[in-house]
Amino acid sequence: xxxxxxxxxxxxxxxxxxxxxxxxxxxxxxxxxxxxxxxxxxxxxxxxxxxxxxxxxxxxxxxxxxxxxxxxxxxxxxxxxxxxxxxxxxxxxxxxxxxxxxxxxxxxxxxxxxxxxxxxxxxxxxxxxxxxxxxxxxxxxxxxxxxxxxxxxxxxxxxxxxxxxxxxxxxxxxxxxxxxxxxxxxxxxxxxxxxxxxxxxxxxxxxxxxxxxxxxxxxxxxxxxxxxxxxxxxxxxxxxxxxxxxxxxxxxxxxxxxxxxxxxxxxxxxxxxxxxxxxxxxxxxxxxxxxxxxxxxxxxxxxxxxxxxxxxxxxxxxxxxxxxxxxxxxxxxxxxxxxxxxxxxxxxxxxxxxxxxxxxxxxxxxxxxxxxxxxxxxxxxxxxxxxxxxxxxxxxxxxxxxxxxxxxxxxxxxxxxxxxxxxxxxxxxxx
Numbered sequence: 001x002x003x004x005x006x007x008x009x010x011x012x013x014x015x016x017x018x019x020x021x022x023x024x025x026x027x028x029x030x031x032x033x034x035x036x037x038x039x040x041x042x043x044x045x046x047x048x049x050x051x052x053x054x055x056x057x058x059x060x061x062x063x064x065x066x067x068x069x070x071x072x073x074x075x076x077x078x079x080x081x082x083x084x085x086x087x088x089x090x091x092x093x094x095x096x097x098x099x100x101x102x103x104x105x106x107x108x109x110x111x112x113x114x115x116x117x118x119x120x121x122x123x124x125x126x127x128x129x130x131x132x133x134x135x136x137x138x139x140x141x142x143x144x145x146x147x148x149x150x151x152x153x154x155x156x157x158x159x160x161x162x163x164x165x166x167x168x169x170x171x172x173x174x175x176x177x178x179x180x181x182x183x184x185x186x187x188x189x190x191x192x193x194x195x196x197x198x199x200x201x202x203x204x205x206x207x208x209x210x211x212x213x214x215x216x217x218x219x220x221x222x223x224x225x226x227x228x229x230x231x232x233x234x235x236x237x238x239x240x241x242x243x244x245x246x247x248x249x250x251x252x253x254x255x256x257x258x259x260x261x262x263x264x265x266x267x268x269x270x271x272x273x274x275x276x277x278x279x280x281x282x283x284x285x286x287x288x289x290x291x292x293x294x295x296x297x298x299x300x301x302x303x304x305x306x307x308x309x310x311x312x313x314x315x316x317x318x319x320x321x322x323x324x325x326x327x328x329x330x331x332x333x334x335x336x337x338x339x340x341x342x343x344x345x346x347x348x349x350x351x352x353x354x355x356x357x358x359x360x361x362x363x364x365x366x367x368x369x370x371x372x373x374x375x376x377x378x379x380x381x382x383x384x385x386x387x388x389x390x391x392x393x394x395x396x397x398x399x400x401x402x403x404x405x406x407x408x409x410x411x412x413x414x415x416x417x418x419x420x421x422x423x424x425x426x427x428x429x430x431x
Contacts (some may be wrong), residue, residue: 006128178389193389220278
């Protein structure tokens with residue numbers, strides 16, 4: 001039987017990866033990524049590569065391999081994807097999240113969108129090119145990571161710190177959460193992630209005087225914390241238009257948008273409004289509260305958690321304002337803190353992405369945007385690597401793609417996967 005490569009096998013690769021349980025529940029819990037890593041390494045070995053599996057902890061496996069280009073003197077490109085997925089409740093799903101079921105023209109399952117679809121597309125295009133003897137113009141480093149869904153401590157961060165040799169000569173990268181289409185009045189746009197907000201997950205602590213719940217107490221930790229959480233949760237952060245957000249507006253509306261008009265402009269974007277709206281300003285969302293152990297006991301300590309996200313270039317302003325909102329009697333400490341990143345939307349790599357999309361979808365446009373979350377690119381940026389989110393998918397107009405990240409009934413159209421392989425193939429030829 002003749003082996004199938006490229007777009008002919010991408011749906012099957014995606015199904016296989018989804019069927020491997022690599023749920024990451026955080027705190028180093030879950031089955032780990034070892035089985036998925038072995039699967040990926042096997043597929044790369046079949047076409048002549050020599051992948052390495054690097055474990056940061058038992059079961060927490062990363063896969064790396066280098067595809068030699070025709071001009072090794074050029075800077076290398078990183079193609080990266082993560083192998084872990086977030087937890088799920090199977091009872092809520094139409095098809096079991098680990099089934100990899102193909103139904104209604106889609107591959108269903110946890111990771112179909114985030115991001116075993118891109119893992120499968122990378123495998124498919126690399127396997128096709130190598131089976132046909134087509135090397136890329138420059139070296140391409142393939143990186144499949146563990147632990148992205150919990151901050152990358154066992155994945156991208158560990159690789160960057162412990163195995164920087166993997167990234168020797170690498171200056172650019174492409175990864176997840178970009179390259180997918182949205183249909184607007186301006187036609188079909190492909191959103192390329194060119195920036196990511198920084199992350200500040202924080203634990204807030206207030207300390208007071210413990211005592212009996214029936215007595216007067218003017219040093220109540222719960223009251224102090226609740227007032228601080230209320231101030232933080234209700235704070236209206238000012239609009240700050242970063243270069244990437246302004247570039248998005250100029251591409252979509254054909255003009256510069258002023259800060260005072262930005263929210264009204266975003267409101268016209270339909271389903272895109274939720275995604276773009278979160279990139280106009282810093283955000284602080286209280287997410288957890290803990291205190292006390294009995295209704296008639298005033299506790300000595302109360303704690304809360306806040307998910308903070310800051311725009312590129314506005315980290316100092318973010319923390320200065322946050323500390324003012326906390327007040328003098330509430331302290332903060334990081335649960336997780338990572339940088340914001342931003343890459344100018346110009347240059348040969350951007351042209352390669354735009355040209356590859358145009359070839360497969362004439363009349364479409366590549367548009368930069370800011371991601372309100374974060375990816376493994378944050379870790380790679382510490383090595384001097386700049387990058388974009390580019391996992392190209394042409395999607396049906398009625399598919400709420402962004403809503404399926406970490407959501408129920410996650411699925412990706414088979415035709416979109418095949419489209420992505422063709423675009424990535426052209427992109428590697430052009431870059």
